[in-house]
Amino acid sequence: MLQNTTSVPDKHGKFGPYGGQFVPETLMPAIEELIQAYDDARNDPAFMAEFDYLLKSYVGRPSPISHAKRLSAALGGAQIYLKREDLNHSGAHKINNALGQALLAKRMGKQRIVAETGAGQHGVGSATACALLGLECIVYMGSVDIARQQPNVYRMKLLGAEVVPVESGSKTLKDAINEAIRDWVTNVDSTHYLLGSVLGPHPYPMMVRDFQSIIGIEAREQLLNEVGRLPDTIIACVGGGSNAMGIFHAFREDEAVDLIGVEAGGEGIASGKHAARFADLAISRIGVLHGTKSYVMQTPDGQIMETHSISAGLDYPSVGPEHALLRDQERAGYTYATDEEALAAFQTLCKTEGIIPALESSHAMAEAIKRAPTMRPDQIILVNLSGRGDKDLDTVMRALAL
Amino acid sequence: MTNTFETKNGRSHIAAAFAQAQETQSAALMPYFTLGFPDRATSLDVVEAIAPYSDLIELGVPFSDPLADGPTIQRSTQIALENGTTTADCLAMVRELRLRGVDKPFLLMGYYNPILAYGIETYVRDAAAAGADGFIVPDLPPEEADEFEQAAQAADLVLIPFLAPTSNPERIATIAPKAQGFIYLVSVAGVTGARSQVQSDLGEFVARVREYARVPLAVGFGIGTPEQAAKVGALADGVIVGSALVSVADKAEAKSEAAGAFVASLQAGLKKG
Ligand SMILES: Cc1ncc(COP(=O)(O)O)c(C=O)c1O
Numbered sequence: 001m002l003q004n005t006t007s008v009p010d011k012h013g014k015f016g017p018y019g020g021q022f023v024p025e026t027l028m029p030a031i032e033e034l035i036q037a038y039d040d041a042r043n044d045p046a047f048m049a050e051f052d053y054l055l056k057s058y059v060g061r062p063s064p065i066s067h068a069k070r071l072s073a074a075l076g077g078a079q080i081y082l083k084r085e086d087l088n089h090s091g092a093h094k095i096n097n098a099l100g101q102a103l104l105a106k107r108m109g110k111q112r113i114v115a116e117t118g119a120g121q122h123g124v125g126s127a128t129a130c131a132l133l134g135l136e137c138i139v140y141m142g143s144v145d146i147a148r149q150q151p152n153v154y155r156m157k158l159l160g161a162e163v164v165p166v167e168s169g170s171k172t173l174k175d176a177i178n179e180a181i182r183d184w185v186t187n188v189d190s191t192h193y194l195l196g197s198v199l200g201p202h203p204y205p206m207m208v209r210d211f212q213s214i215i216g217i218e219a220r221e222q223l224l225n226e227v228g229r230l231p232d233t234i235i236a237c238v239g240g241g242s243n244a245m246g247i248f249h250a251f252r253e254d255e256a257v258d259l260i261g262v263e264a265g266g267e268g269i270a271s272g273k274h275a276a277r278f279a280d281l282a283i284s285r286i287g288v289l290h291g292t293k294s295y296v297m298q299t300p301d302g303q304i305m306e307t308h309s310i311s312a313g314l315d316y317p318s319v320g321p322e323h324a325l326l327r328d329q330e331r332a333g334y335t336y337a338t339d340e341e342a343l344a345a346f347q348t349l350c351k352t353e354g355i356i357p358a359l360e361s362s363h364a365m366a367e368a369i370k371r372a373p374t375m376r377p378d379q380i381i382l383v384n385l386s387g388r389g390d391k392d393l394d395t396v397m398r399a400l401a402l
Numbered sequence: 403m404t405n406t407f408e409t410k411n412g413r414s415h416i417a418a419a420f421a422q423a424q425e426t427q428s429a430a431l432m433p434y435f436t437l438g439f440p441d442r443a444t445s446l447d448v449v450e451a452i453a454p455y456s457d458l459i460e461l462g463v464p465f466s467d468p469l470a471d472g473p474t475i476q477r478s479t480q481i482a483l484e485n486g487t488t489t490a491d492c493l494a495m496v497r498e499l500r501l502r503g504v505d506k507p508f509l510l511m512g513y514y515n516p517i518l519a520y521g522i523e524t525y526v527r528d529a530a531a532a533g534a535d536g537f538i539v540p541d542l543p544p545e546e547a548d549e550f551e552q553a554a555q556a557a558d559l560v561l562i563p564f565l566a567p568t569s570n571p572e573r574i575a576t577i578a579p580k581a582q583g584f585i586y587l588v589s590v591a592g593v594t595g596a597r598s599q600v601q602s603d604l605g606e607f608v609a610r611v612r613e614y615a616r617v618p619l620a621v622g623f624g625i626g627t628p629e630q631a632a633k634v635g636a637l638a639d640g641v642i643v644g645s646a647l648v649s650v651a652d653k654a655e656a657k658s659e660a661a662g663a664f665v666a667s668l669q670a671g672l673k674k675g
Contacts, residue, residue, distance in 0.1 A: 012545065022514055022541045024470045025564035026591050029573060168476060169466065178469045185470070186592040188568055287515045288541065289467065301488045302519025303466040 008325065013202020016328060018321030021201040023181075023291045030188045035203045037108045042210065047107065054099050055214065058132065059089045062218040065226065065382070071352040071369075078232065078375035080368050082355070082385040083219045083247060090128045091121060092358065092387030093215060093243045094196060098125035100211035102133050105192035112136045112187065115194040116180040118145055118173035118239065119313030119360060120152025121387055122196030127161035129194075137161040140179040142171040145312045152391045170306040173239075173316045177290050197240025198320035201291030205320050212246025219382060220250045231382035233258040233371065237363040238334065239275075239313045241320035243386035248332060258333065260371075261323060262363045264309030265336035275307035276336040277319045278327060287318075294321040310339035310395065311359035313387075337366035343399055345369055346389065358387035359395065412558040415507045415535050416458065416583045420618040420639060423457040427672040429635035431455065432620060433665050434511065434644030436462035436478040437495050438487030440652070445482075446495060446502070448651055451662035453504045455669040460538060460642065463492045463512030470540040472595025474645040478652070489516045489525070493532045500533035507535040509562060514542045517550070526553040536560040536583050544577055555582075562586050567607050578614035584640060587611060587621045596626035596646045605637045628671030635672045643668055 008015045021031060041047040055061040064087065068080040085093040098115075105113055113135050117123030123139040130137035139156055143165045146153055156163050169175040177199075184193040198205040198212075223231060234251060236244035238261040251257045266274030277284045277295040287296035289304060297305040297317040309315040326332035337345070342359055345366035349357050357365060361384070368383045375381070389396070396402075423430035433456050437445050449459060464479035464487050471479070489512070496508055510529055517525050517539065529537070536559050542550060544563060554561045560583035565574060568591050578585060587608065590601050601607075604621065611619055620640025625631055631641045647664060654660030 020546050021543065022546055023543065024540050024566075024588075025543055025573075026566035026568050026588055028543050028545070029566075029568045029570050032570075168480075174467065178467055181469045182472075182593045188591050285519070287518055289515060290469070291541070296515065298515065298519060300519065301490075302516030303483060304515070 008322065009202060009206050013206070015205070015321045015325040018292070018294050018324040019202060019205060020293050021291060022288045022293065023201045024185060026185050027188060031201055033108070038104060038203055038207050041104050041107055047103065051100055051103055055096065059095050059099065060087065061214065062222070063087050065219060065222045068353050071348065072372065074352060075369060075372040077372040077377060078379040078381045079377065080372055081223065081231065081380060081382045083215060083382060085215060085243065085384060085386050086355065086357065086361070086388035090124050091390065092125065093212060093246060094122040094125035095128060096214055096246070097196065097208050097211040097242060098122065098129040098194060101192065101194045102126070102129035102135060105135065105194065106133055108192065110190060110192040112138070112191040113194050114138045114140065114180050114183045114191055115196060116140050116173065116176035117196065118176065118315060119311065119358070120145065120149040120156065120391055121313060121358070123156045123161065123163070124152050124159070126194050126196070127156040127159035130161065131159045138183065139163050140166050140176040140183070142166045142173060142176050144171040145173065145176070148395055149312055149391050150394065173312065174304065181290065197242040198245045198322060199240040199290060199292060199318065205292065205322055208242050209245040209249060209322065212242050213249040215243065215246035215384065216248060216250030219247060223380070223382065227380065229380070230254055230257055231380040232375065233260060234382045234384070235260045235262060235364045235367050236384035237262045237314060237360045237386060238319060238323060239316055239360060241323045243384050245320060245322060247384040252331070259326070259331065260367060261332055261334045262367045263334060263336040264311060264314035264363060265338040265341070266308040268338055269336070273308035274336065275309045275315050275317065277317070278334040279336045289318045292321050294318050294324045310342060310399065311363065313358070313360040314363065335367060337363040341366040343396065346396060355385070356389040357385055358389045359392045361386045410558065411530065411533055411535050413560050413582060416560065419457045419507045420584065426674055427635070427669070428632070428674060429638055429672055430457035430618070430620070430640040431631070431665070431669050431672055432458040432460055432640055432642045433647050434460040434462060434642060435647060435651070436464060436475065436482050437492045438464060438482030438485050439478040439648070440481055441485055442487065442495070444657055446498060447658040448661045449499055450502055450504055451658035452647070452665040453506050455662065455665040456506055458507040458509060460509045460511050460644070461492070461496065463489055463510055463516065465513040465516055468513060470593055472593040472645060474596070474649050475594050478648045489520050493528050496529070496532040496534050508533065509536045509538050510534050511538040514539055522550055523553045526557050526559060530557040530559055534559065536562055538562045538586060540564070564588055565611055567591055567601070574611055575614055578611050579616060581615060581617050584618040584620050585611060585615055586642070587619055587638065589621050589623045589625065589634070592623065594623055594645050596649070597624035600625070600630050600633050604634065608637045628667045631668045632671040641672065
């Protein structure tokens with residue numbers, strides 16, 4: 001079942017000072033309708049049963065946890081466990097939310113889905129869910145991302161989605177979201193915007209978190225059953241922040257469990273070429289982007305900055321509002337891994353565990369590799385392995401000049 | 403003519419402009435132009451050239467991610483940013499236009515993030531001092547507008563609310579009666595940009611809002627020809643033309659002349675009798 005045990009957001013979609021609904025009037029009625037429809041759906045046992053059934057029979061949930069024994073031994077510290085979202089059908093955690101929202105769209109009578117994608121995983125997840133449920137799917141994707149995530153572009157097309165290249169601005173995820181919102185505002189009566197992370201106007205940050213919260217619910221139970229205890233530390237990468245919220249949420253009240261989000265450090269903070277919204281407070285300040293208030297990388301004049309990461313899925317100038325609140329409350333801590341560290345972690349996981357992780361997830365792995373040796377062997381780090389790396393082979397081959 | 407030395411900027415300036423337009427026109431004409439496009443000097447010349455045929459003027463303050471705008475205005479704001487146009491500079495341009503004798507009400511159209519970066523109160527205060535009359539902030543719905551509204555009210559400037567064809571009766575009933583200045587009616591669900599036809603149910607939408615409104619209703623989005631302006635002018639109190647003007651200026655060699663002639667033709671379409 002969806003978990004919504006916390007008091008945030010409030011009914012205006014505020015996570016403390018963050019969140020909200022900063023969208024044009026044309027969209028406000030659609031957002032009100034979505035809030036109502038989601039509220040009805042999550043209280044409807046039939047809807048929840050269908051969602052659960054598809055997660056089991058189609059996505060392959062529960063995803064297992066794997067004890068990374070060789071890696072843990074090599075690092076000589078904490079035991080590293082991996083939550084295997086890479087084993088989900090379509091290759092990442094993104095499918096959990098895509099299915100939830102596609103089911104909801106269908107229930108709302110919306111036959112047309114628009115989505116944005118960076119790495120292509122959310123695009124693939126959306127295209128997959130739409131194929132399964134018989135919905136039309138249009139995916140907006142920056143042309144820079146199309147070039148670096150080709151395999152996912154082919155996948156989306158094979159799944160029957162239309163992939164629309166976005167040439168405006170930095171031609172990456174933020175621009176794809178602009179175009180998806182422009183499409184939504186134009187076709188709002190027939191169309192649901194299937195937003196892929198805990199971003200955007202209320203109710204998206206809450207709804208996407210809820211649909212992803214299955215990750216933490218399962219992992220918590222699995223660790224208790226298989227190891228007999230909770231982890232000491234949970235680590236997840238943070239693009240918009242959906243896989244991180246998904247695994248954090250069920251552990252929110254377990255105060256002894258450290259929650260760590262890992263942003264994209266790109267070529268290093270000093271270079272300015274990164275997407276570490278919480279690490280570089282000189283250029284990242286509270287602002288409004290894509291309908292929500294949170295930390296935003298921007299110029300002194302309030303223009304949104306271009307970001308950089310080797311992983312398309314983390315290459316975004318803002319971050320989910322609930323993460324901003326968790327950070328203020330010191331319930332979660334945030335750090336970053338550079339492109340280089342992520343690439344090294346990528347290779348390490350391949351060689352020690354036989355798992356090819358997504359470059360996004362490799363950022364979380366990099367932090368686990370840094371931390372494990374500082375911890376005792378009887379301690380546990382749980383890493384959210386948010387996706388698999390098939391889509392990244394070209395990028396990695398080029399970066400390593402293989 | 404209204405005179406900035408006698409008429410206070412803000413609410414009363416806007417009300418006077420609508421009232422005065424009504425004497426000779428079916429509706430007030432409010433062109434939009436992007437400050438800093440295609441460059442600083444030219445944008446000032448364009449605004450000066452269109453002013454004699456305009457009743458109010460909407461001035462675009464560029465933002466990197468204008469999600470309510472179509473390709474024409476997107477491109478113009480992107481070029482303005484590439485030219486180094488900043489929010490502070492836009493306010494300086496407002497002041498220069500006033501010094502050049504342009505006395506029509508100015509509505510600053512800009513997205514919320516640059517305003518937050520500038521500081522809400524400072525922005526409103528500096529805009530008032532520069533000679534602006536009101537604000538149009540497309541990504542700031544009434545639900546989020548309290549702070550901005552209070553700041554604007556304190557300076558006697560107005561924040562213009564939007565209503566759209568999708569706005570349901572409850573939203574119309576809560577937003578319209580509280581509106582100050584005028585209400586910006588979005589003619590179609592969508593982004594800015596010229597369209598080939600005026601929505602056939604526009605009259606019905608205007609009528610629905612009019613039941614609750616105590617201020618003029620101006621219609622924008624997709625109006626690009628004198629014929630369309632005339633059609634909309636027959637239904638509403640104001641006609642807003644943006645993308646079409648930007649693209650006329652963009653294509654012309656002599657930009658301010660072309661812009662002036664185009665706005666004159668729009669005004670002719672609105673003339674009574
Ligand atoms: C595998 C994978 N992990 C993580 C992310 C980052 O998104 P989020 O922070 O919302 O989990 C993406 C985004 O595309 C992804 O594909």
